[in-house]
Amino acid sequence: xxxxxxxxxxxxxxxxxxxxxxxxxxxxxxxxxxxxxxxxxxxxxxxxxxxxxxxxxxxxxxxxxxxxxxxxxxxxxxxxxxxxxxxxxxxxxxxxxxxxxxxxxxxxxxxxxxxxxxxxxxxxxxxxxxxxxxxxxxxxxxxxxxxxxxxxxxxxxxxxxxxxxxxxxxxxxxxxxxxx
Amino acid sequence: xxxxxxxxxxxxxxxxxxxxxxxxxxxxxxxxxxxxxxxxxxxxxxxxxxxxxxxxxxxxxxxxxxxxxxxxxxxxxxxxxxxxxxxxxxxxxxxxxxxxxxxxxxxxxxxxxxxxxxxxxxxxxxxxxxxxxxxxxxxxxxxxxxxxxxxxxxxxxxxxxxxxxxxxxxxxxxxxxxxx
Amino acid sequence: xxxxxxxxxxxxxxxxxxxxxxxxxxxxxxxxxxxxxxxxxxxxxxxxxxxxxxxxxxxxxxxxxxxxxxxxxxxxxxxxxxxxxxxxxxxxxxxxxxxxxxxxxxxxxxxxxxxxxxxxxxxxxxxxxxxxxxxxxxxxxxxxxxxxxxxxxxxxxxxxxxxxxxxxxxxxxxxxxxxx
Amino acid sequence: xxxxxxxxxxxxxxxxxxxxxxxxxxxxxxxxxxxxxxxxxxxxxxxxxxxxxxxxxxxxxxxxxxxxxxxxxxxxxxxxxxxxxxxxxxxxxxxxxxxxxxxxxxxxxxxxxxxxxxxxxxxxxxxxxxxxxxxxxxxxxxxxxxxxxxxxxxxxxxxxxxxxxxxxxxxxxxxxxxxx
Numbered sequence: 001x002x003x004x005x006x007x008x009x010x011x012x013x014x015x016x017x018x019x020x021x022x023x024x025x026x027x028x029x030x031x032x033x034x035x036x037x038x039x040x041x042x043x044x045x046x047x048x049x050x051x052x053x054x055x056x057x058x059x060x061x062x063x064x065x066x067x068x069x070x071x072x073x074x075x076x077x078x079x080x081x082x083x084x085x086x087x088x089x090x091x092x093x094x095x096x097x098x099x100x101x102x103x104x105x106x107x108x109x110x111x112x113x114x115x116x117x118x119x120x121x122x123x124x125x126x127x128x129x130x131x132x133x134x135x136x137x138x139x140x141x142x143x144x145x146x147x148x149x150x151x152x153x154x155x156x157x158x159x160x161x162x163x164x165x166x167x168x169x170x171x172x173x174x175x176x177x178x179x180x
Numbered sequence: 181x182x183x184x185x186x187x188x189x190x191x192x193x194x195x196x197x198x199x200x201x202x203x204x205x206x207x208x209x210x211x212x213x214x215x216x217x218x219x220x221x222x223x224x225x226x227x228x229x230x231x232x233x234x235x236x237x238x239x240x241x242x243x244x245x246x247x248x249x250x251x252x253x254x255x256x257x258x259x260x261x262x263x264x265x266x267x268x269x270x271x272x273x274x275x276x277x278x279x280x281x282x283x284x285x286x287x288x289x290x291x292x293x294x295x296x297x298x299x300x301x302x303x304x305x306x307x308x309x310x311x312x313x314x315x316x317x318x319x320x321x322x323x324x325x326x327x328x329x330x331x332x333x334x335x336x337x338x339x340x341x342x343x344x345x346x347x348x349x350x351x352x353x354x355x356x357x358x359x360x
Numbered sequence: 361x362x363x364x365x366x367x368x369x370x371x372x373x374x375x376x377x378x379x380x381x382x383x384x385x386x387x388x389x390x391x392x393x394x395x396x397x398x399x400x401x402x403x404x405x406x407x408x409x410x411x412x413x414x415x416x417x418x419x420x421x422x423x424x425x426x427x428x429x430x431x432x433x434x435x436x437x438x439x440x441x442x443x444x445x446x447x448x449x450x451x452x453x454x455x456x457x458x459x460x461x462x463x464x465x466x467x468x469x470x471x472x473x474x475x476x477x478x479x480x481x482x483x484x485x486x487x488x489x490x491x492x493x494x495x496x497x498x499x500x501x502x503x504x505x506x507x508x509x510x511x512x513x514x515x516x517x518x519x520x521x522x523x524x525x526x527x528x529x530x531x532x533x534x535x536x537x538x539x540x
Numbered sequence: 541x542x543x544x545x546x547x548x549x550x551x552x553x554x555x556x557x558x559x560x561x562x563x564x565x566x567x568x569x570x571x572x573x574x575x576x577x578x579x580x581x582x583x584x585x586x587x588x589x590x591x592x593x594x595x596x597x598x599x600x601x602x603x604x605x606x607x608x609x610x611x612x613x614x615x616x617x618x619x620x621x622x623x624x625x626x627x628x629x630x631x632x633x634x635x636x637x638x639x640x641x642x643x644x645x646x647x648x649x650x651x652x653x654x655x656x657x658x659x660x661x662x663x664x665x666x667x668x669x670x671x672x673x674x675x676x677x678x679x680x681x682x683x684x685x686x687x688x689x690x691x692x693x694x695x696x697x698x699x700x701x702x703x704x705x706x707x708x709x710x711x712x713x714x715x716x717x718x719x720x
Binding site for chain 4: 115
């Protein structure tokens with residue numbers, strides 16, 4: 001089972017990129033998560049698209065998604081919603097026929113506040129509905145107070161979170177494979 | 181009364197930029213709407229911000245907003261939510277102390293579908309809550325079927341929409357001036 | 361294929377109950393939609409539940425849903441969200457183990473405004489996520505300006521809407537049967 | 541300054557009714573919060589309304605709200621949204637001319653989960669926008685893990701929460717009085 005994992009943050013020391021790495025380190029047997037980041041994608045402008053088409057980074061992501069069995073997005077929360085950069089990538093990806101159509105998906109996120117990106121995740125779910133993705137409804141992962149759960153190198157050090165991630169991965173494997 | 185009007189679309193023939201122009205042409209006596217666009221703003225990356233600070237375009241918008249009595253955002257809808265580019269600009273603007281705090285605001289939008297950007301506007305309202313903006317609750321403007329309401333040069337040709345905009349502008353002038 | 365259709369409105373001349381009737385009249389071969397209404401359900405109070413358990417009307421709905429292959433909710437929009445009565449029924453239904461878990465679902469709605477219950481439908485989708493329902497992402501049905509689309513007896517008279525419903529029913533049959 | 545406080549829960553031992561009591565006990569000098577509950581309100585049915593008008597409980601709440609300087613709603617979260625009973629009360633209140641129009645409002649909530657009713661509060665804010673209420677954007681109060689923060693009699697025992705409430709009340713007094 002081939003899963004694409006997308007971090008919605010561009011900065012190197014991102015909690016969300018760290019959370020995605022934790023997912024990779026905990027992936028169950030039979031699941032292979034390939035982490036990707038969203039660097040090098042310009043802000044969408046319909047005139048640019050008409051002139052030069054999709055950026056190479058978007059074409060590559062499109063192909064990876066099409067070849068995968070499932071996709072996980074690990075999203076920060078900026079201003080009570082999806083980060084502009086992640087939303088912009090999804091806007092580019094949606095042009096033409098979205099590779100996320102009927103793709104089995106999961107969402108999660110980490111923040112240093114108490115709410116753990118809930119607001120961002122629900123907006124993201126609505127955007128992924130536009131793509132016709134089929135998103136696992138539950139369990140959900142909201143990693144709050146992230147600064148206490150990752151060490152200085154971005155390694156997950158919180159056992160409770162690790163256990164939740166393992167449980168989530170098991171549920172997600174079923175979601176992708178058994179297609180309930 | 182000085183109002184900043186922001187179009188959430190970058191492309192030249194945008195319905196939303198046309199709608200903003202229509203607003204300017206209908207502005208009531210005593211109100212001056214300065215339209216601005218969001219070109220030239222890179223995708224937010226916390227590492228870039230640390231290295232080089234805010235882009236010049238964001239610093240300029242910040243100053244214009246601070247000097248204004250109110251702000252109107254005219255937003256497209258991409259994938260059932262705020263366009264990535266507009267959200268990205270708002271993410272940049274929020275860094276430090278947002279100039280939108282307690283600013284009197286209005287939102288509207290145009291699309292060629294029947295819903296006229298409603299989904300985008302509600303997500304936008306939630307994001308502007310994070311900025312602590314004070315957004316006019318009603319009336320609302322959802323310009324649907326936009327291709328039939330603007331001519332080839334982007335001029336508003338639909339009388340009913342023009343009347344709604346006039347009514348909206350009057351309500352917005354009260355919103356900004358009387359601060360209910 | 362057995363489908364339960366729920367109208368979120370209690371009043372007799374409801375556009376949404378009319379829309380549900382239109383769905384029944386257009387049901388494709390092999391699909392049988394049983395319409396149900398939500399009358400006779402008290403407002404949820406945890407103390408009442410402890411004292412007397414679930415109301416008979418809820419127990420009956422629970423059984424019907426469990427026996428069905430899919431569920432469609434046809435919802436009005438009250439105050440930019442789910443009608444209190446419909447939400448209340450869903451709150452009762454969720455107590456214990458929701459019969460909507462992993463049930464294939466669809467949502468639609470009718471209103472006399474231009475937006476056709478979009479705001480209500482997205483809130484409803486979030487509530488149904490809590491139930492772990494698997495909701496068809498698209499196509500969507502927003503019947504706006506409903507007073508011009510149904511006659512005095514509540515019969516659908518708008519051909520375009522009828523065609524959209526037929527297309528929707530075909531997509532929903534696939535959603536329920538093929539489980540993408 | 542006269543404030544109406546509404547608990548969105550009907551059960552006696554509700555965390556939200558306890559949270560509202562805590563607000564009353566912490567009210568700053570010059571503010572008087574009158575707590576009200578939503579018992580005795582039938583599920584809205586347009587036919588009933590036509591036959592017998594608004595219930596007495598709604599008429600009483602309407603008058604209290606009109607006479608108040610501000611309104612606070614303390615809401616539980618049911619199924620990722622507003623409790624049906626609270627939404628139903630707001631639907632009744634909206635009939636005719638809502639007393640919440642341009643009323644200064646605040647929202648908060650308590651739950652035993654980690655998110656502290658965030659999902660409910662954002663849906664509630666959208667519903668209150670329909671009423672044209674003017675809702676304080678920030679600070680926000682999400683009381684998570686409520687079972688550890690109230691004692692068996694429903695008294696708030698968590699100092700951190702008490703301090704947040706005091707800060708919130710001070711901000712809300714400004715919101716109501718200074719009308720930014």
